[in-house]
Amino acid sequence: MSTTSGKHMHHTGFSVQSDGRPVVRAYTKSIEKVLLPIATQVGELMTLDERAREEGTGIPDLTQAAISVESAIQKLISVGESVMSEGDDLLKSHMPTACDQILAAGKLFKDAAAQLKENPFSTQSRQLLVKAARGLLDGTTNLLMTFDAYEVRKVIVIGEALIAVLTTAKTVTTMEALFAIVKDFSDNVVQLASLVEARHHELLNTSLKNKLVAANEALRKISPLLVTSLRTYVENRDLEQAKLSRDYAIDEAITATHEIIVCVGDTEIESPLITAEDTFSHTFDSAIAQFDGVRTETDVNTVDSYLGKLLRKSEEIAATTQSLQRSQTIKDATSQLREDIRTTQLSSASTQGSFVYVARMVLPIHIYIADSEHMQGLDDIIRTAIAEEVVAATIEHNEHTPSAKLVGNILKPDSNFDDDIREFCERTTRLVTVSKHACDVSKDTRRIRILETAANQIQGFTKQIISAAQVVRERPSDKSARQHLGLLRQTLDQRTEILTTTLSSMQDAPCIVSVAGAGTQTYLEQGLDAAQQGDINATVSKSNAVEKQVHYLLNVASAEMDNSEDPRFHEPIAKISHSIQQIYPHTIETLKILAHNPNDATCQSDAKSSSTALKHHIDTLRKAVQGETINDVEETATFPEKNTSSEKIAASSPSPVQTHCDTNQTSEFTSLVKDGLKGCVLFSEKSAVEDEDTSSSALMSRSEESNVRNSIFDLQAPPQGPIADAALSLKQETERWVENKNPIVSGAKAMAEQMASMAMIADTTSLQTQLTQTTSSTPLCTSNTGELIRAAKDIAEQATDFRSHALQVASNCSDKRLKADLLYFCDRLPTISTQLKIIASVKAASSSHSSDADAMLVKNAQNLMDTVQRTVRACEAASMKQFSTAVNTVMTAIKWRRKASRNNL
Secondary structure, eight states: OOOHHHHHHTSSSSOTTSSSSSOOOOOOOHHHHHHHHHHHHHHHHHHHHEEEEOOOOOOOOHHHHHHHHHHHHHHHHHHHHHTTTSSSHHHHHHHHHHHHHHHHHHHHHHHHHHHHHHHOOHHHHHHHHHHHHHHHEEEEHHHHHHHHHHHHHHHHHHHHHHHHHHHHHHHHHSSSHHHHHHHHHHOOOHHHHHHHHHHHHHOOOHHHHHHHHHHHHHHHHHHHHHHHHHHHHHHHHHHHHHHHHHHHHHHHHHHHHHHHHHHOOOOOOOOOOOOTSSSSSHHHHHHHHHHHHHOOOTTEEEEHHHHHHHHHHHHHHHHHHHHHHHHHHHHHHHHHHHHHHHHHHHHHHHHHHHHHHHHTTTTHHHHHHHHHHHHHHHHHHHHHHHHHHHHHHHHHHHHTTTTTTHTTTTTTTOOOOHHHHHHHHHHHHHHHHHHHHHHHOOOOOOHHHHHHHHHHHHHHHHHHHHHHHHHHHHHHTTTHHHHHHHHHHHHHHHHHHHHHHHHHHHHHHHHHHHHHHHHHHHHHHHHHHHHTTTOEEEHHHHHHHHHHHHHHHHHHHHHHHBBBBBBBHHHHHHHHHHHHHHHHHHHHHHHHHHOTTTHHHHHHHHHHHHHHHHHHHHHHHHHHHHHOOOOOTTTTTOOOOOOGGGGHHHTTOOOOOOOOTTTTOOHHHHHHHHTTTTTOOOOHHHHTTTTTTSSSSHHHHHHHHHHOOOOOOOOOOOOSSHHHHHHHHHHHTTTTTTTHHHHHHHHHHHHHHHHHHHHHHHHHEEEEEEEHHHHOSOOOTTTTTHHHHHHHHHHHHHHHHHHHHHHHHHHHHOOOHHHHHHHHHHHHHHHHHHHHOOOHHHHOOOSSOOHHHHHHHHHHHHHHHHHHHHHHHHHHHTTTTBOOGGSSGGGGGGGOOOOOOOTTT
């Protein structure tokens, strides 16, 4: 048994703080559904106590609430005892502690309520009441997480058994032993898959859910490869390649199982989607943002550092770009920018300033603009180069998969096996390189992960196919070896298909059409030159290249039509595509005819005119895909039949993980717990919050009010720390846009301001709690407890209002891919904002300073601000692709207007 898995076997399901209280993490749907109302009630009770102390009023009569709490606790204890009888030893040892904790909290609450009825102003009774509320929250948390830990252990037990079977598989040498191992393996995989499916529906952390699904899918797909590799090894134990294939399959299965164990036992809340800092995209954005924002010499070293990174990243991409011509173009642009920096640094030497400061403050404005334009030009050149690589890789893949030639030539006596292996490795290496370049210029973190996973798998399967092919070449009559090679090839083809379709979905369609169109024109001109010289072979070669480019263009056009739900977008693309389908065969034919008759004037005229017509239609297709109005398409053109070969591009485009899960899918245990807690209302919510208006109109008023008053970031002592930094990042995103007539921007800005306010409150609360700990043995709530809870509640309400506007934008978006991206971020908001309310209530209810509670609050705030920021960007993109028939709707009236540069260039 591995050390890693052994550690999980004793996993209790939750961690505890230094004072023994459980760390509250609402990481599953069941825990969230039960804890949210309790945490809310406890938070309101803390607010009630704080307000009563500040105003000098008494606590209302809570004796009836105490009776309902006592009844609910008895039901809850019954639930705990019933599940305890069916659980393992750890559940039976931990569940009684949770039950006793809840019973003690209920008794304390009843005593405190009775004392407060006699004396509503009693400080000691208030302390007991607060302590009882905390105990009820802790006890319920303990019970829920104790049971959840038992559910996790069930998965771990099966996972450990599966790892043991896989470890034993390396010792199998006979067919009898093989059959026994395969049976044990299959039984465990089936049981594990069932438990993983249930866990997947429970988890709230989207990243964890994705990892869990990916690991389970990897285990499922490696299973047939494992069986064939074991059988091949048993029948060919003298071949080292057979042993390598077996070990690879076993290790992959063990790795997937370990990943499942780690995922099911992870209790972390969701983290922000972070873009890697070493990418070209991140480096370029940072350099531009810092470059434009420099007004003084403060922090200019950071800007200079980003410029240096930008040059190095550009040179790295140039060195690995497949096209020598495009590689040289990148090098030239990099050299030009480097020369700009060197020239400016000469000036900085005399003024004792950095490059950026001198460029921004000393040099004439036209030189500064030229520097900025060179940076932007470098970015455009690199993105164009990568788009060209994507086009070439996709065309090559559509022609034949990387493994086709290698596998097809294995048994041919006249084939050069070593050359086939070399070509196969070159093809897969090119795909991996292109995917890395695409990740370098993309901010789409979800698709980047898909690309990275697919690229890593392709690299692994490349080596295995070579080993399996060598076994088949040496033992051509071995059916097991041939079957294993066939499965490996099928798996590799699936991975390359995922990679190429993901690459296509990440590219800007007009840019791809422009790049492919330019390539088509180049091949047309080369083909025309060859035909005019009577070079038949060269003409045929260039004609074939034109045909491949045109097919790719038509596939892209078809994919864009499938991706759009707007008929007015479809119509011009369909007509132009149909015209191109009619024109390009004639163009190719005229080139071939000219090659056979290079001196015939009529042939020359036909070839030139048909080539010109094809170029014109391809350019018109680019405009149509870009959404421009097309007036010169013949109305008599008919619609083409559906191009089934291109459907795979749109259909296979990786869509975000669907989070529209049935929120009613909770475990039987959770239902029992919720039933047990019915009636457990500590007091009437209305009494504590009756003066607050949470209507949508009130929220909008608060949002508008925040736009008028001064920003909290402009205070002499603005909020500091990671929460404030996350809020500031969102605010800076909103500053790019005019917020008038844009509820998305104004709502996001209001949330940033509110989060910054909460950052100040949270810091003050933590400080006061620590001071209280050093001066009192029985602390009450700090004076900012109510403010912290209200701030979290306000942010959650603002998130709900913000999400409703974003959903309306999504409903009017005609682009399926952009709509799916926007809905993905919208679906993250409710979970994150709900967790914020729970975490804020727990932090407010803490009697001692908790670094874990602080860390969770920071992580959740960062995640929420990041998700809102990405939602703003997704809304802006989706707003550009609204239905043509919806131009008069309210949501299409949203104005996305960029603010003028603050530097007034």
